[in-house]
Amino acid sequence: MLAFAPLPMGCPSPGNKTLQMSPRIYVGAYSSDGDTNGIFYFAGQGYVVGGTWANPQTNQNIVMAASGIGSGTLDSIVNRDSSDTFDNNALNNWFSVYLGVGRYLIPSHYTFRQRSSGGDLMTLMKLQSSSDNLNWTDLTTADAPTQTADVFTSFSVAAQPNMYSYFRLIRTGPDTGASGFFCIGEWELYGTLFY
Numbered sequence: 001m002l003a004f005a006p007l008p009m010g011c012p013s014p015g016n017k018t019l020q021m022s023p024r025i026y027v028g029a030y031s032s033d034g035d036t037n038g039i040f041y042f043a044g045q046g047y048v049v050g051g052t053w054a055n056p057q058t059n060q061n062i063v064m065a066a067s068g069i070g071s072g073t074l075d076s077i078v079n080r081d082s083s084d085t086f087d088n089n090a091l092n093n094w095f096s097v098y099l100g101v102g103r104y105l106i107p108s109h110y111t112f113r114q115r116s117s118g119g120d121l122m123t124l125m126k127l128q129s130s131s132d133n134l135n136w137t138d139l140t141t142a143d144a145p146t147q148t149a150d151v152f153t154s155f156s157v158a159a160q161p162n163m164y165s166y167f168r169l170i171r172t173g174p175d176t177g178a179s180g181f182f183c184i185g186e187w188e189l190y191g192t193l194f195y
């Protein structure tokens with residue numbers, strides 16, 4: 001679902017800041033796992049509806065980061081295909097995304113796709129948001145993805161008043177091998193984007 005509209009009066013603020021402009025609005029509504037409605041897909045289109053898609057991390061239309069990389073690449077997390085990226089083996093390891101200057105999202109859902117190869121899978125995580133990439137707020141608390149390789153699980157995010165430019169997935173439980181790797185195949189965010 002796509003919609004464009006002027007910024008409504010009383011719309012949510014980015015963290016504790018106030019928008020000084022009248023941004024465009026893209027409503028990326030979750031339809032099905034792997035659909036093309038998500039914010040990372042839209043970023044891959046250069047933030048242009050109907051634009052030609054290219055990997056949004058490769059072209060830096062989003063800026064991803066990790067607490068460490070053990071194997072694989074950040075690009076693979078948003079390449080819309082099966083892949084394996086491992087974070088480092090550590091407590092509370094995470095993958096994050098920065099949407100860029102002047103881009104703020106009110107999230108509604110996210111999808112997580114397990115790594116494609118056999119091996120240890122993720123059991124528990126949560127989604128967090130931030131205005132400054134330093135202080136993080138829990139948007140979900142205990143998200144348990146289906147423990148099948150290459151399979152998507154979608155999670156809804158409770159309605160909340162603020163919009164944010166930074167999001168991260170943080171591991172909150174052991175993987176199925178009882179070790180501390182954060183393994184991921186794909187990630188997508190949905191919601192209302194001001195850009």
Ligand SMILES: [Ca+2]
Pocket residue numbers: 076077078079080081082083084185186
């Ligand atoms: Ca992937």
